[in-house]
Amino acid sequence: MRLVILEDYDQASEWAAKYICNRIIQFKPSQGRYFTLGLPTGNTPLGCYKKLIEYHKNGDLSFKYVKTFNMDEYVGLPRNHPESYHSYMWNNFFKHIDIDPNNAHILDGNAPDLQAECDAFEKKIEEAGGIDLFVGGM
DSSP, X not given: OOOOOOSSHHHHHHHHHHHHHHHHHHHOOBTTBOEEEEEOOSSTTHHHHHHHHHHHHTTSOOOTTEEEEESOOOTTSOTTSTTSHHHHHXXXXXXXXXXXXXXXXXOOTTOSSHHHHHHHHHXXXXXXXXXXXXXXXX
């Protein structure tokens, strides 16, 4: 873990986005060699996501060979509900970048067996080779 103290939210968001961007670029993802990113939801990462979208739109970053795994989802909230983390991620990040929807993994809070859902999610992370970079929020 690394602690970086910056003046304000905008600086922290930009620093985090640059760090993520550089890690993905240095990894040199390609077909069969995906960069795996763990992502949070909430207010903290919004500025970072906006910067990552900007880098993508400027042609500086592609998510074509990136897999993501979100850390949480509400139990019992439909995925299309505006407060679900599924909706949050699609509206605030995924629909603005070139990620393959099959590579954006979010837990199903409506799965009939939540333990089996979590176990399957963990297996997908293992199959992806683990998480290369996990972004936390506060």
